[in-house]
Amino acid sequence: MTSSALTKSQMCGLLAMCLRFHIVGAVIVSLGIAAFYKFAVAEPKKKAYADFYRNYDSTKDFEEMRKAGIFQNAK
Template sequence: MASRALTEPQMRGLLAKRLRFHVVVSLGIATFYKFAVAEPRKKAYADFYRNYDSVKDFEKMRRAGIFQSAK
């Protein structure tokens, strides 16, 4: 009586099964990243540049002596 200690490996459909799993996981991670990182970052940039005055910032840096060519 021969008993099998090891089961035979699944060969047929293995790639499709693993691809389905990895596609679902990667889409979940991409969705999480979009709403947890990208959207708040875009909102923070929009809030910053809504009231940003580049001329006023330049004058402040010029008075502080950051620029060598603009006196």
């Protein structure tokens, strides 16, 4: 028997095959989580800030805080 007649061991190339599978899976999962975060957290937060500042009057808010006594030096 010669060494070329022996079948290849399954261990040969096993790490590369497993890494390839897990790296592809990790990329897919991370892209899914990033898309979920963008649409479930970031977009609603951005919309809430836009809604708040659409009708926000900073002068009116300052006067209310001044009357409440928050600022010590503003009269």
